[in-house]
Amino acid sequence: MSELIQISDLSKSYGKKEALSSLSLTLESGKVIGLLGPNGSGKTTLIKILCGLLTPTSGHVTIDGKEIGTETKAIVSYLPERTYIPKWMKVKDILDYFEDFYKDFRRSVAEDMLSRLKIDPGTKIKTLSKGNKEKVQLILVMSRDAKLYLLDEPIAGVDPAARDYILDTIVTNYNPDATIIISTHLIQDIERILDDVIMIQYGHLKVFGSADALRSEKGMSIDQLFREVFRC
Amino acid sequence: MLGKLLKHEMIYLIKTFSPLYIVYLILAGVIRLLSLFENQFEDLDTSSSGAITLIVFAGIIGVAYGILTGILALLTMIDNVRRFKNNMFTDEGYLTNTLPVTATEHIAAKLLAGIINYLASVVVILAGLFIASGEEAPSMAKGIWEAITSDSIPLSQKLIGLLLGFMIYVSIQLLGYLLSALGNMVNSCKGLLSFGLGFFSVIFVMIMSARITAFTTSQSLSGEQTILCICAFLLVCCICMYLLIVNIIKKHLNLQ
Structure with missing residues (x-):
């Protein structure tokens, strides 16, 4: 190390x-x-x-x-406390955004996690619940192969079930190095x-x-x- | 990275302004249709409810079209500054300011996108005027073309006029960005601060432009040379504003 x-x-x-x-x-x-x-x-x-x-x-x-x-x-992959995704975007727009600016972004990983949460990439960000917005942000952050x-x-x-989901997502998707x-x-x-x-x-x-x-x-x-x- | 920033700015602008431009052109089309039936309106029985409805409808369309014609280009400038402020200094700033992109690239992308959208709005306004004027459109187009290509105004003066217009546009946009950045640094009275600084900035520029004009006149410089001096002054102002904005973004970001 x-x-x-x-x-x-x-x-x-x-x-x-x-x-x-x-x-x-x-x-x-x-x-x-x-x-x-x-x-x-x-x-x-x-x-x-x-x-x-x-x-x-x-x-x-x-x-x-x-x-x-x-x-x-x-x-560096950063997850703030706040919701930062622009409201005018759809989920696929922010995936495109991350793919354009971060070479380490793994789009297939992000899409897989979104599909498991049953979040359609065509969904507008402003129609998502607060919890789902936070999950989308977490997925974006953890889909990067950052250092x-x-x-x-x-x-x-967040509720206890969501906490478990977040912690499991963190542990299973980050680069172990x-x-x-x-x-x-x-x-x-x-x-x-x-x-x-x-x-x-x-x-x-x-x-x-x-x-x-x-x-x-x-x-x-x-x-x-x-x-x-x-x-x- | 500038190209990618510009790409996403254009995606936002197309999604946001296309509906507005389409509505504007439709309004122009409706104005044209109403003008085709102008003669029939004179024969209408104005006491009937149908006629009143039609007159009110025509009035609303006309007013909406007139207002949009007057403010469409201005709306693009206001939205550009609003978007800069939201992108850099609100919750969206947690995304924007952590991108592997320099502050200069952020400013340049916003400015370029703003210029493109401003020019697009001018084209849409002209297209709307041509649609609304119908049969008079060809003569209107001819008149505009003759004014642009006329030899009565030398090419150098036209280019200097364009340069002045460009510098005024960039100065106003950068002033808007700077006021947003300064507002970000304080936690209260942002609106008052922005308005106050903006007001005094405009007064300062007007006074300096008048002084430059007085100076160049006293030195017997031509009108073109006076305008070039004013453009140089605006360029210096733009450079100062740019440096201030970059400094605030790099060292004094105050995201809540």
Whole structure:
């Protein structure tokens, strides 16, 4: 396994508010990493910096040895919390869009997943339910053969059956040599798939390590560790 | 990547504006049909409900056609800025800004698509006018052609006039993009900020254009040279606006 992400002394401020403070991490390829923390801890800020939506106030970030830019955007597959597909499009339009801009997009995989969900590619995005829109977005993201997948709260606000579907889709469709970073505060559901864990609070790194090592060292599950670390 | 961006812009424009252009041409056709029966209207008994309905219908069609003729080209410009704002600074920005595409390519694609759609709207308006005017269409076409090819206005002046028109169009579009980008940076009073900055920008350009004209007149420069100076000033404004927009997209994106 090689180093995929290098984060050195990363800070991000919004005016006087510090969202990330001197964060330093090295993340390897081929891992499923849980980015855990309470609301407002800096998880989304870190993910947005990694996918190029925010620039750091200070510090340095590289992905696969490259500065954040168009080259890293080509190898990063990002699932935001929001629905981003333009409402005027049909499902097949967004498939065409992804196929045009991402060389690693596997259209056959996407179409297969859509057909299993019984979503017709001719359907207009604005007629889909909220849950189905989120599933279409997830399918688009996981149908890419990317080096880094950034999933921001993929299971928040969905029913338990949908959560299982989302987690199964993640596990069965990603490139095993790639890294997945899943940001969430719903630990119980994703603990089973995590290799590594990052816990941050108020922009500071609190815990970082292998999930198995943390469980044996602390003698508790990651969910229990989370509750202890972030006890109010 | 610019080609692909432009392709998807054109797909959006065809899906969005084709129905509007078709409706406009149909309205022109209806105007033409109504004008064919103009003589019969004079013999109508205007107290009958059928006649009133027909007159009201003709009036509505005429008003709709007139309004669309006046604003069709303007609508393309407004939609272009609206689309830039939605693509870059709303939820769609999570898709657009994570594409492996530079900010310059995004701006260029939107601008090029806007120019193509603007020219298409002008062609549709002319086609509508030809359809509505019917038998007078050939003489209208001849008149427009003679105005374009006339020797009374030198070719250089026509080209400079086109250049000025192009620079004004690009300046207005880029100003719209810049105001959207600046609005993205604040969390409240976006509309007020955009309106205020837009208003003062227009005033600034008008004052500078007047000063340039006064200067060139004092230096005994020709009208063509004055317009070229104004075009150069607009070019500098466009470059400044472009650099600001790119800087905001790269470093100050504020997607909620």
